[in-house]
Amino acid sequence: MEPRVVLVDDHAAFRAQARALCEAHGLRVVGEAAAGAQAVELVGRLAPDVVLLDIVLPDIDGFSVAEHLAALPMAPQVILLSTREASDYGTRVTDAPVRGFITKGELSGATLARLIAR
Amino acid sequence: MLNPSTPRAGAWLGLRWQRAAARASGAWPQLLLVPAAIYIGLLVERELVPATTGGIDQFGYQTLQVWVLGNAVVGWSTVAAGLIAWFRRPDEPGGRILTAAGFAWFLGAASWASSDGGAFQGYYILLVSALVLTYPSGRIGSRAGRVILAVIALTLAVSTIGHLAVQQSGFAASCDPSDPTCLPAPVTALSEEIPGANLYNLMDSVFRLVLGLATAGVLAVMLRSFGASSGPNRRVLVPAVAMAAALAAAVVLAVVRRSTGLDESLADTLLAAVIIALALLPQAFTWDLLRGRLARGAVADLVVRLAEPAKHDDLGVALRRALGDPSLAVLTWSPDGRTYLDEAGHPVELPREDVAHAVTRLTSDVGPVGALVHDPALRARPDLLGSVSAAAAMAIDNRRLAAEVQARLEDLQASRARIVAAGVEERQRLERDLHDGAQQQLVALAIALRVARGRVDAAAQPELARSLGDASERAAAAIVELRELARGIHPPALSEAGLSAALDSLAARAPIPVTVEASLPKELPPAVATTAYFIVAEALTNVSKHAEADRAHVHAEVVAGRLRLTIDDDGRGGADLSRGSGLRGLADRAAALGGSLSVTSRQGHGTRLLAEIPCAS
Numbered sequence: 001m002e003p004r005v006v007l008v009d010d011h012a013a014f015r016a017q018a019r020a021l022c023e024a025h026g027l028r029v030v031g032e033a034a035a036g037a038q039a040v041e042l043v044g045r046l047a048p049d050v051v052l053l054d055i056v057l058p059d060i061d062g063f064s065v066a067e068h069l070a071a072l073p074m075a076p077q078v079i080l081l082s083t084r085e086a087s088d089y090g091t092r093v094t095d096a097p098v099r100g101f102i103t104k105g106e107l108s109g110a111t112l113a114r115l116i117a118r
Numbered sequence: 119m120l121n122p123s124t125p126r127a128g129a130w131l132g133l134r135w136q137r138a139a140a141r142a143s144g145a146w147p148q149l150l151l152v153p154a155a156i157y158i159g160l161l162v163e164r165e166l167v168p169a170t171t172g173g174i175d176q177f178g179y180q181t182l183q184v185w186v187l188g189n190a191v192v193g194w195s196t197v198a199a200g201l202i203a204w205f206r207r208p209d210e211p212g213g214r215i216l217t218a219a220g221f222a223w224f225l226g227a228a229s230w231a232s233s234d235g236g237a238f239q240g241y242y243i244l245l246v247s248a249l250v251l252t253y254p255s256g257r258i259g260s261r262a263g264r265v266i267l268a269v270i271a272l273t274l275a276v277s278t279i280g281h282l283a284v285q286q287s288g289f290a291a292s293c294d295p296s297d298p299t300c301l302p303a304p305v306t307a308l309s310e311e312i313p314g315a316n317l318y319n320l321m322d323s324v325f326r327l328v329l330g331l332a333t334a335g336v337l338a339v340m341l342r343s344f345g346a347s348s349g350p351n352r353r354v355l356v357p358a359v360a361m362a363a364a365l366a367a368a369v370v371l372a373v374v375r376r377s378t379g380l381d382e383s384l385a386d387t388l389l390a391a392v393i394i395a396l397a398l399l400p401q402a403f404t405w406d407l408l409r410g411r412l413a414r415g416a417v418a419d420l421v422v423r424l425a426e427p428a429k430h431d432d433l434g435v436a437l438r439r440a441l442g443d444p445s446l447a448v449l450t451w452s453p454d455g456r457t458y459l460d461e462a463g464h465p466v467e468l469p470r471e472d473v474a475h476a477v478t479r480l481t482s483d484v485g486p487v488g489a490l491v492h493d494p495a496l497r498a499r500p501d502l503l504g505s506v507s508a509a510a511a512m513a514i515d516n517r518r519l520a521a522e523v524q525a526r527l528e529d530l531q532a533s534r535a536r537i538v539a540a541g542v543e544e545r546q547r548l549e550r551d552l553h554d555g556a557q558q559q560l561v562a563l564a565i566a567l568r569v570a571r572g573r574v575d576a577a578a579q580p581e582l583a584r585s586l587g588d589a590s591e592r593a594a595a596a597i598v599e600l601r602e603l604a605r606g607i608h609p610p611a612l613s614e615a616g617l618s619a620a621l622d623s624l625a626a627r628a629p630i631p632v633t634v635e636a637s638l639p640k641e642l643p644p645a646v647a648t649t650a651y652f653i654v655a656e657a658l659t660n661v662s663k664h665a666e667a668d669r670a671h672v673h674a675e676v677v678a679g680r681l682r683l684t685i686d687d688d689g690r691g692g693a694d695l696s697r698g699s700g701l702r703g704l705a706d707r708a709a710a711l712g713g714s715l716s717v718t719s720r721q722g723h724g725t726r727l728l729a730e731i732p733c734a735s
Contacts, residue, residue, distance in 0.1 A: 011558045011562065013558070013559070013562040014558060014561060014562045014565070016562075017562045017565035017566045017569060018565060020565075020566070020569045021565055021568065021569050021572075024569055024572045024573065025572075056553070056554075083553055083557045083558065083561055083597070083601065084553070084601065084610050084614075085601070085623075087611070087622070087623040087626055087627075088605075088609070088610045088611040088614055088615070088623060089611070089614050089615050089619070090611060090614070090615030090616065090618070090619025090620075090622065090623070091615075091619065092614070092615055092619075104561040104565075104597075105560075105561055105564055105593075105594050105597035105598065105601075106594070107561075107565055107568075108565075108568055109572065
């Protein structure tokens, strides 16, 4: 069964392209959220396998969202996304309860496949 | 000049005695003039008494008595006053001129009494004129004064030569010098039987007239400068003007008496008055000179004291000492409050004058600067009070100016810091705009191209597949370039994770191994953190570009409210802050935040860059 994905990013254009990319690589996008609180609610309801989570969000940032998601009963695998590099966040990325980090420019089927455990 | 480091009044007084002693040790030749003057005076008297008997026909007996007695008194008094002034005020010419005048007086009397018939009379007039004309500045202030002095000197020189010449030719023949009863004729008209008498008499009259006019001229010059001056300056001129008046009176009296034959008793009275004046005025003169010295000494000490910025707050102390008035209070005018402030800075009313309090207002060209409340007795010393008030006004004015400059400097420093902070904010905004705008668009484009490339069958449409692959790679490269550009504008790590993380990230990207040791508070002012970040970034760039170093170490900590950064490398050293424009600019930014940047770099011993920036946290 193909992994179910929720996309969290405030840029619609990015979400659209990410959805296309995911679907081209055998992931099924079951929901999209443009803000942190909305994402927590959506993930709680849909219980996806994977959440692609942008760090910069209009309300709470991706790190806080990741904390919330990790606390859910059916915690998904979270992959943090950012146009910036992981090192720009110091140790926050490695300290976060997430599966991994992908710089947005490098988002591809291959980078996703490497992180998502089937 | 008094020593500026004289701490207490007692020591100050002691110092004066030391100085007096030091002066005395170098003044022995002057002191030898005392017995010389006494001896010469007695000698002249001995000559004078018989000589005057020859003049009994012409002058009354009384006149001659006044003249003989007065002669010695005037001479000695002048020499004594001159020596005291010379001894106490060796730096001013007054004492020497006065001493010389005393001796010139004796010379004139001796000359009058001797066989040369008065060839060396009148030099006293020259010296006293010089004395009053050069007082108190030591220079002759007016052109008229110089001309008059030159005329007197010339007249005297010609008179001396003329007298000597006449005596050579005819006067000596009038009686036989070997005859003990033959007395030289004193200042009397020669009888016409003697050859050359007419010429001699004419010359004598002309000289006396010229000298009379010249001394009147000296008096006029002195009166003019007296009229032109005011306050303490005017008061200082009083003895000089009196001296000029007495001199003019003496000379004019002699001229008038000779030409018109004044009433004897009136003439005697006038002569006595003039002689008394000439005997007393040198004393007054010297007294004034010394008193002026005391006042000037106190003021000089005060000015030196006030020139020391650390002692600025001791204005009241310094003024009380300078004026010798422990009750003195200094009030400063506050232009903002339009009121006077006491020494503690409290607003006060200017007190009413009474028996215990006198008020001297201090003003400058911008208006009132303050006031001195002091003992009314100081009014008796207007010169001292005037000088001290001027110095106090200057000191208060300076203090106000210094405070203004300080305030302006603080404004400037604050505005510099604001400009730097605004710059940092602006760059931060720019980075965020890039992140939210162009970078996101580019990322979407890159992914779209990647998706499109995935959809194309490379076997069926190889060219399209290659084009899309190319475009996708270019988009990815553009994303990286844009990210680096944004990082150069403002490192996101600073806002996202703080300075420590940003320094770690810098170290991680450096081409040589860099260790970072940072113990920093979570929140630093953005301008401080950003400046620190760019200092380290520039330093590491320089290390990898120029230092040929194997490794570098960055240390950052906050000590006593100052962020302290050190960047060490083990390279070849010899770096110079003034040569790298990048570091120079950062040094300016650090300075704008009240910090500093320095480089220690010895050839072959690596480089240490040390930066300190105050941070409010």
